Amino acid sequence: MSQKVLLTSKEINIILHRLACQLIENHLDFKDTVLVGIQPRGVLLADRLGQILKNSYGIQDLKLGYLDITFFRDDFRRSGKPLEANSTQIDFIVEDKNVVFIDDVLYTGRSIRAALTAIQSFGRPTNIELLTLIDRRFSRHLPIQPTYRGRQVDAINDEKVIVHWEEKDGEDNVYLINR
């Protein structure tokens, strides 16, 4: 097993600021926009972006939630390991709002497919966008593409992309691991 650093902490920081600016460009003061981090790993990215938007760009009234997609996944009883649920925290209505899904890595697109179904339980959004830090090309099972992407990565199926966050893993880094 070998691993390679795809993004360093400094690069991640620059990318996060760019993504934040792109979000502001499209959503201005976020009056009708909500950010939704996908559990479990997307919420760390969502929190980080939320902080940058508030602290560096003065977005005050930012609505940020977490969405768990476990019960909406299409591999229940099909994957070898049991699916573990995380908490959903969405204390706002998404009816007539612009929703931005936030996840760390876009791979097959199946998580996002599940999220698209799951979010309907909270209303009918005006539109839904997708922001991912890493977009793995060549591996999509579904016609799903990100609206905002941090970095596009060409990784083959034996390889794994892992995003580490300081809050959880002690460091900001993106690794490409060859199994």
Add this chain to the structure above:
Amino acid sequence: MSELSVPHLLGIKYINEADIQLIFETADQFKEVINRPIKKVPSLRDITIANLFFENSTRTRLSFELAEKRLSADVVNFSAAQSSVKKGETLIDTVNNILSMKVDMVVMRHPNPGAGVFLSQHVKASIVNAGDGAHEHPTQALLDSYSIRERLGDVAGKNVVIVGDILHSRVALSNIFALKLQGANVKVCGPKTLIPKYITSLGVEVETDLQKALQWCDVANMLRIQNERLDISYFPSTREYVQQYGLTKPMLDALDKEIIIMHPGPINRGVEITSEVADSDQAIILDQVENGVAVRMAVIYLLASKIK
């Protein structure tokens, strides 16, 4: 730990503490789901569940059916009163016939203790015991503990008294197993005739004075007198039972603390508890019913994930 240690839920006796915690953590997520505008998830859309009720039930049956439907499972209902059981069919034959129609899971209530265990040894399906005679009613015990955990933060170290007809109660037995597994202290309280002789071997204490028991406890679980199971006279009259073991508001007010009142239903108002107590803020009877759906969703979801 993210998987149950058992393929069936036959009783609390057959599961461990980690299983209980997993069920509770999963139920937390389902409780959030059932409070959404759209209360349904698609997880079990390829699972078919048969609810077999060989004994009357309103609450448990509705609760199971709602739980199954909110997980998007296909549900078939069966009640003994309108079935071929009346024509002399055996339990295994009845269930195997239902399973030939490609049913994956069976939720069963049966008047005979051990019916679930027996069935699990003879048919290929995941079995959930929804009450078997005076033996066990595991999902009721789980939702009772879940409700205590929700109100008091934890079950461990809490003092719980179970009051009433302990002898005929599957709720009492399952609750004792569940509470002991989680490290609670348990007392049973009722007329001596309605307390099984060897109950102390389960690690519980017996108290025959209700006021003393209330003074000791954090939670009182009031059981109904099961008149349908009382083959002989266990106490002189209902009036005398009410005088000694009926819970009233003045009794609660006399305590120097506020305890929680639970009841598995159906309530006989004016017998085991007065209306004033049942409708007070201390009673979490309706929370128990709401939690019942979430807990049953968790049990069914976790068992279904083990169906290959």
